[in-house]
Amino acid sequence: YGYLYYKIGLILTSFMIGLFLGSIYITKRLDAIRNHFGVFKKIQVSVTLYPLLLPFIFLFITRSDSLKISWLGANIIFPLLPIIAGFIGGLQFPLGNKIYLSNESLAGKVGGLTYGIDLIGASLGAGIVSAFLIPIIGIFQTCIAVSLLNFSVLLSLSFHKGDLRI
Numbered sequence: 001y002g003y004l005y006y007k008i009g010l011i012l013t014s015f016m017i018g019l020f021l022g023s024i025y026i027t028k029r030l031d032a033i034r035n036h037f038g039v040f041k042k043i044q045v046s047v048t049l050y051p052l053l054l055p056f057i058f059l060f061i062t063r064s065d066s067l068k069i070s071w072l073g074a075n076i077i078f079p080l081l082p083i084i085a086g087f088i089g090g091l092q093f094p095l096g097n098k099i100y101l102s103n104e105s106l107a108g109k110v111g112g113l114t115y116g117i118d119l120i121g122a123s124l125g126a127g128i129v130s131a132f133l134i135p136i137i138g139i140f141q142t143c144i145a146v147s148l149l150n151f152s153v154l155l156s157l158s159f160h161k162g163d164l165r166i
Contacts, residue, residue: 015082022090036099041157043092048150050088051143054081058139093118 033039061073093114101110133142 010079011082014079015086018083018086018088019090020086021083022087022092023094024090025087026091027094030094030098033095036095037157037160040092040095040099041154043088043095044150044154044157046088047092048147048154050085051147051150054143055140057081 030036057077061069061077064070064073097111097114100114129142129146133145137145
């Protein structure tokens with residue numbers, strides 16, 4: 001069991017490192033970005049495409065007969081994947097707050113609302129994916145389903161002119 005908890009800790013830590021790096025990167029550039037909504041949509045494209053890359057990476061690692069590739073996959077590539085996912089999420093959250101925050105006097109309310117919605121979405125997503133989707137349809141099909149869900153978000157963003165207020 002210790003090995004399992006070690007790997008789960010590694011995945012969570014890697015994801016948090018990615019969140020930190022992505023949020024620091026975008027926060028330092030928020031004032032220089034001219035079209036926040038356009039950048040947000042571009043980030044949503046990466047959120048849509050990233051799950052589609054995962055099955056190919058997993059297949060490459062698992063189908064290789066090379067011990068070096070197997071070791072590289074388990075110890076380097078696999079821990080990097082959550083960093084990339086976290087980085088993308090770290091880019092999107094502060095940028096979404098910037099877009100949503102049109103009235104600076106509502107900063108506390110907007111920050112609390114977006115953070116709460118983010119937590120609810122993360123909880124529901126983690127629960128649904130781990131309890132239902134992966135056991136029922138498998139990892140590869142779950143990656144496709146997640147990508148399709150994010151594509152629907154991208155489509156809905158395409159119909160907006162940049163006003164994300166609820």
